[in-house]
Amino acid sequence: MAMMSRPPVAFRSPGRHGYSVQFSPYMPQRLGLAAGQNFGIAGSGTLFIIDITPAGAVLLNHYDWSDGLFDLAWAENNENLVVTGGGDGAMQLWDITQPKGPIKSLREHTKEIYSVHWSQTRDQHLILTGSWDKTIKLWDPLHSQSLATFVGHQHIVYSAIWSPYVPGCFASASGDNTLRIWDIKRPQSARIVIPAGNAEIITCDWNKYDQNILVTGSVDSKIRGWDLRNPRQPMFQLGGHTHAIRRVKCSPHSRTHLASCSYDFTVRMWDFATNSTPLETIEHHTEFVCGLDFNLHVPGQIADCAWDEKTMVYNPRSFQPS
Numbered sequence: 001m002a003m004m005s006r007p008p009v010a011f012r013s014p015g016r017h018g019y020s021v022q023f024s025p026y027m028p029q030r031l032g033l034a035a036g037q038n039f040g041i042a043g044s045g046t047l048f049i050i051d052i053t054p055a056g057a058v059l060l061n062h063y064d065w066s067d068g069l070f071d072l073a074w075a076e077n078n079e080n081l082v083v084t085g086g087g088d089g090a091m092q093l094w095d096i097t098q099p100k101g102p103i104k105s106l107r108e109h110t111k112e113i114y115s116v117h118w119s120q121t122r123d124q125h126l127i128l129t130g131s132w133d134k135t136i137k138l139w140d141p142l143h144s145q146s147l148a149t150f151v152g153h154q155h156i157v158y159s160a161i162w163s164p165y166v167p168g169c170f171a172s173a174s175g176d177n178t179l180r181i182w183d184i185k186r187p188q189s190a191r192i193v194i195p196a197g198n199a200e201i202i203t204c205d206w207n208k209y210d211q212n213i214l215v216t217g218s219v220d221s222k223i224r225g226w227d228l229r230n231p232r233q234p235m236f237q238l239g240g241h242t243h244a245i246r247r248v249k250c251s252p253h254s255r256t257h258l259a260s261c262s263y264d265f266t267v268r269m270w271d272f273a274t275n276s277t278p279l280e281t282i283e284h285h286t287e288f289v290c291g292l293d294f295n296l297h298v299p300g301q302i303a304d305c306a307w308d309e310k311t312m313v314y315n316p317r318s319f320q321p322s
Contacts, residue, residue, distance in 0.1 A: 009313045010057065011048075011313075013309050013310075016037060017037070017306075018290060018306055018311055019036060020305070021291035021292070022074060022293045025076060027079065031052070031313070033072075040068040042068075043068065045064070061099070069086055077125060080096050081094065085113030090107035090109075091113060091129050093141050106145075108145070108146050109132075110133045112131060114156070115128070115130035115159045115161075116128065129160070130172060135149050135150060136157055137149050137150070152180065153174040159172060159202070159204050162206075163211060168184040169191075170182050172204070173203055177198060177201060178196060179204055181228065197222065197224065199219040204216045213227055214228070221242060238276055244263045247260065247261050253299040254271075254319075256272050256274070257271055257319060260292070262289060265287060265288065267302070268280065269316050287307035288306060290306060291305035300319040302319070
């Protein structure tokens with residue numbers, strides 16, 4: 001697809017520092033960007049809807065919120081809906097066919113929402129939010145209140161991610177150094193608790209080819225892989241980043257490929273089957289890199305965003321289709 005090939009495409013968001021970027025699951029050229037003023041510490045936030053075209057990045061619309069926006073997820077059952085999580089503990093639902101304002105805002109968390117994720121299995125109407133208040137909440141956007149609250153983490157919940165295989169199952173990563181596996185039918189306690197190192201776990205993701213494998217990224221700059229059938233020790237550990245890992249993503253196009261971004265200003269590509277060090281290091285940012293995603297429709301294509309007010313869409317050499 002010519003419009004999605006190299007060279008890299010940059011989108012600039014003056015006055016807004018990027019926290020999360022995600023490709024649309026419906027349209028290969030479209031992505032959303034969640035960002036905040038003042039590095040997300042104070043001020044408002046903005047959701048940007050962007051198309052990547054032969055002429056470059058085109059802003060389709062932007063939506064402002066009264067607090068920083070730290071994560072976003074496209075709906076899996078409607079190409080025009082996006083959910084975001086804010087610094088005020090509110091979850092917003094946006095219809096990108098509407099000119100402004102969320103179509104719904106729900107607030108139950110008492111601190112920042114740092115993670116939102118839309119179910120990809122048969123329960124495509126369900127949303128997860130993970131918060132600095134140490135809880136995870138389950139939502140149906142048709143309801144005005146959450147369906148359940150998951151309690152057990154002893155520190156900030158940085159990430160809550162649905163299994164792409166098992167309906168009603170999700171993983172969470174926390175500052176309490178644990179990775180936890182949950183069943184929505186049992187909100188009282190996690191099904192599996194994995195002590196996943198001696199540092200805060202900021203990010204996790206499921207392998208897209210094996211329902212038992214998850215990957216975590218930690219403050220100690222290490223990426224670890226976990227097999228739920230034998231979680232006492234990591235199945236692999238990858239090193240190369242020099243600061244905390246902000247986000248790790250498993251490729252939808254290869255069982256063993258990963259990408260990660262970090263507070264060391266870099267994005268790194270990995271193959272956990274062949275190398276414990278990066279295949280490639282991307283250095284096109286001058287601040288913390290916080291957002292990262294693979295394009296489901298275009299093998300080898302990645303988007304990232306950073307606090308330098310720049311979002312990049314590109315094709316790393318190491319992930320080019322053969």
